[in-house]
Amino acid sequence: MELTDFQKEILEGIPSQLPPPAKPDPNLSHAPKRKGILSPEEKKLAIKNALRYFDKKFHPTLAPEFKQELEDFGRVYMYRFRPKSKINARSLSDFPYKSVQAGAIMLMLSNNLDAAIAQHPQELITYGGNGAVFQNWAQYRITIKYLAEMTDRQTLVLYSGHPMGLFPSHEDAPRVVVTNGMVIPNYSKPDHWEKFNALGVSQYGQMTAGSFMYIGPQGIVHGTTITILNAGRKIQKGKEGLAGKLFVSSGLGGMSGAQAKGAVIAGAIGVVAEINPAVVQKRHSQGWVDEIYDDLQTLIDRIKKARKAKEAVSLAYQGNIVDLWEKFIEEDVFVELGSDQTSLHNPWAGGYYPAGLSFEESNEMMANKPDDFQAKVQGSLKRQVTAINKLAAAGMYFFDYGNAFLLEAGRAGADIFKEDGKFKYASYVQDIMGPMCFDYGFGPFRWVCTSSKPEDLDLTDHIAMEVLEGIATTAPKEISQQMRDNIKWISEAKENKMVVGSQARILYADCEGRTKIAAAFNKAIRDGKISGPVVLGRDHHDVSGTDSPYRETSNIYDGSQFTADMAIQNVIGDSFRGATWVSIHNGGGVGWGEVINGGFGMVLDGSKDADRRLTMMLHWDVNNGIARRGWARNEGALFSIKRAMETNPELKVTVPNIADDELINGLFSTK
Numbered sequence: 119m120e121l122t123d124f125q126k127e128i129l130e131g132i133p134s135q136l137p138p139p140a141k142p143d144p145n146l147s148h149a150p151k152r153k154g155i156l157s158p159e160e161k162k163l164a165i166k167n168a169l170r171y172f173d174k175k176f177h178p179t180l181a182p183e184f185k186q187e188l189e190d191f192g193r194v195y196m197y198r199f200r201p202k203s204k205i206n207a208r209s210l211s212d213f214p215y216k217s218v219q220a221g222a223i224m225l226m227l228s229n230n231l232d233a234a235i236a237q238h239p240q241e242l243i244t245y246g247g248n249g250a251v252f253q254n255w256a257q258y259r260i261t262i263k264y265l266a267e268m269t270d271r272q273t274l275v276l277y278s279g280h281p282m283g284l285f286p287s288h289e290d291a292p293r294v295v296v297t298n299g300m301v302i303p304n305y306s307k308p309d310h311w312e313k314f315n316a317l318g319v320s321q322y323g324q325m326t327a328g329s330f331m332y333i334g335p336q337g338i339v340h341g342t343t344i345t346i347l348n349a350g351r352k353i354q355k356g357k358e359g360l361a362g363k364l365f366v367s368s369g370l371g372g373m374s375g376a377q378a379k380g381a382v383i384a385g386a387i388g389v390v391a392e393i394n395p396a397v398v399q400k401r402h403s404q405g406w407v408d409e410i411y412d413d414l415q416t417l418i419d420r421i422k423k424a425r426k427a428k429e430a431v432s433l434a435y436q437g438n439i440v441d442l443w444e445k446f447i448e449e450d451v452f453v454e455l456g457s458d459q460t461s462l463h464n465p466w467a468g469g470y471y472p473a474g475l476s477f478e479e480s481n482e483m484m485a486n487k488p489d490d491f492q493a494k495v496q497g498s499l500k501r502q503v504t505a506i507n508k509l510a511a512a513g514m515y516f517f518d519y520g521n522a523f524l525l526e527a528g529r530a531g532a533d534i535f536k537e538d539g540k541f542k543y544a545s546y547v548q549d550i551m552g553p554m555c556f557d558y559g560f561g562p563f564r565w566v567c568t569s570s571k572p573e574d575l576d577l578t579d580h581i582a583m584e585v586l587e588g589i590a591t592t593a594p595k596e597i598s599q600q601m602r603d604n605i606k607w608i609s610e611a612k613e614n615k616m617v618v619g620s621q622a623r624i625l626y627a628d629c630e631g632r633t634k635i636a637a638a639f640n641k642a643i644r645d646g647k648i649s650g651p652v653v654l655g656r657d658h659h660d661v662s663g664t665d666s667p668y669r670e671t672s673n674i675y676d677g678s679q680f681t682a683d684m685a686i687q688n689v690i691g692d693s694f695r696g697a698t699w700v701s702i703h704n705g706g707g708v709g710w711g712e713v714i715n716g717g718f719g720m721v722l723d724g725s726k727d728a729d730r731r732l733t734m735m736l737h738w739d740v741n742n743g744i745a746r747r748g749w750a751r752n753e754g755a756l757f758s759i760k761r762a763m764e765t766n767p768e769l770k771v772t773v774p775n776i777a778d779d780e781l782i783n784g785l786f787s788t789k
């Protein structure tokens with residue numbers, strides 16, 4: 119298709135003539151049929167709601183079609199309105215726009231819907247099964263037209279994918295404000311999502327799906343590498359690192375697939391069990407896992423060889439994780455690091471495959487005998503924990519990987535609690551990400567080169583490395599390890615070949631790193647060295663972006679881990695300090711109703727205005743969370759917020775006075 123046709127289609131919005139009817143493309147992955155939750159009256163409402171996007175003369179044709187979609191898929195996706203042109207992160211100059219900022223947002227949004235990247239592209243789902251960019255194709259078409267037409271004196275308002283419209287604003291305001299899944303708190307159970315989404319009035323945006331900030335698997339590889347590296351540091355006696363040490367886990371799926379690659383980058387022997395043969399083959403063909411084994415004895419022999427040679431290698435066990443753990447005990451294999459990344463946030467519908475059943479038997483049982491299946495899952499979890507406990511008693515460091523493993527094992531009656539009722543094992547945020555990264559302001563900073571040229575990305579890598587090397591020379595000892603890790607990551611980023619879709623890079627950095635890197639990019643754009651604007655952003659899974667009591671804020675111990683002031687404050691604060699777009703979501707990672715998370719996008723165009731905005735906004739975007747973590751008495755955060763106040767006298771944060779535990783305990787002593 120010619121470029122002009124692509125641009126014409128964007129500017130067309132809802133077509134004046136009905137496109138031919140369309141069915142889902144059988145060659146693509148599709149969202150599962152959603153549960154039929156609407157009453158007959160609510161079904162009428164859902165169809166009436168969907169018809170709001172179209173001229174009345176089309177209603178007699180579209181109404182029965184939408185009714186059929188609702189019956190067949192549980193949702194009205196409006197398949198016939200899918201655009202003819204390919205959706206992907208083309209060069210910014212290909213998009214039609216009046217505002218460069220809005221053009222860059224089109225590019226980011228298109229990357230999230232690219233059929234080569236999105237999980238269920240025709241249902242507008244980017245990742246995580248239900249992480250949506252829009253609810254239907256009418257929303258996509260109207261939004262992209264608004265973006266093409268808007269100026270820097272307007273703001274586009276999106277309510278859960280619905281383009282409410284363009285409202286007059288000003289040049290320093292965000293071009294787009296996104297809210298996803300915002301509901302009255304008492305209406306935030308999973309079935310509320312099913313109902314509101316089926317009605318076409320709300321959606322689950324995950325973290326980077328509905329905020330247009332998804333950059334494919336690269337994001338998760340970096341976070342996983344940092345987690346494994348730091349887990350290794352928790353167990354090392356000297357400075358020996360992870361060479362010859364074993365990291366064992368399960369899952370080679372969407373996020374869990376990063377474990378094998380992360381383990382190798384961290385220098386360990388990664389052994390990951392995956393029950394689904396198709397998933398194992400996919401990860402192997404992508405080069406994410408080195409070797410596949412379906413025989414446990416052969417695998418054990420290979421592990422021994424790798425240990426002896428201190429090889430950094432990833433080995434997939436095609437089978438059940440429980441069998442793998444039990445084999446390690448039988449063979450007396452010492453495991454240094456262990457975790458689990460089955461999808462236990464969804465235990466009864468395919469997230470966890472119980473031991474003793476084949477993959478096919480499980481699929482059959484979960485659909486036809488759900489109660490029996492539930493009992494099998496719970497029995498399997500008990501076996502798994504028994505094995506993990508034995509290996510932990512021998513010295514293995516085990517951590518929960520944000521997948522609700524401890525929660526579901528506890529519910530299954532597994533031996534997972536200490537005497538005080540707390541879990542025997544910590545989560546990766548409690549032990550690793552929180553105290554080692556978030557409390558110091560290190561988080562998943564990222565950028566995208568809108569020229570879509572790899573050479574621009576190479577240059578940004580180089581600039582970022584130089585900036586970090588400069589900062590590292592004066593960094594305090596508290597963060598020198600993080601600095602070294604990040605310099606290593608960025609220096610190897612290109613050869614690790616992780617770009618899929620937009621020319622994007624992730625780099626964990628603190629406030630100083632993020633700000634100095636962004637300023638250096640802006641200057642390089644101004645000097646014509648980088649050939650187009652650069653978009654800055656981050657995962658919502660960050661220092662300040664997310665309130666999630668069992669994940670991002672699980673290392674907050676003052677009782678405030680169930681509050682969501684930080685995420686809300688963050689997005690409001692970003693919006694008036696220069697963000698190009700902001701987003702705030704209910705749900706993301708751990709589920710609807712379980713988390714509030716927000717983020718931003720910022721376009722650097724080489725201007726002085728961009729310099730001003732980046733300095734002001736990034737400072738808030740990191741220090742908000744550090745201040746809150748410090749107020750919760752987290753040591754690293756107290757260190758960091760005091761340091762931030764020294765470097766910027768305009769920052770004045772309320773810091774806690776730490777009460778003496780003896781004094782408090784004495785009040786309740788019965789002696």
Ligand SMILES: NC(=O)c1ccc[n+]([C@@H]2O[C@H](COP(=O)([O-])OP(=O)(O)OC[C@H]3O[C@@H](n4cnc5c(N)ncnc54)[C@H](O)[C@@H]3O)[C@@H](O)[C@H]2O)c1
Binds near residue numbers: 370371460468
């Ligand atoms: N990587 C991260 O940083 C991160 C962060 C937070 C949460 N998570 C959580 O991790 C979980 C996994 O995410 P995902 O996107 O990879 O999900 P996914 O469903 O794509 O992958 C999980 C894989 O585990 C496999 N599996 C299930 N039971 C098994 C068993 N008993 N033995 C062996 N394999 C088994 C499945 O076949 C599947 O391929 C989710 O709950 C997610 O929320 C990951």
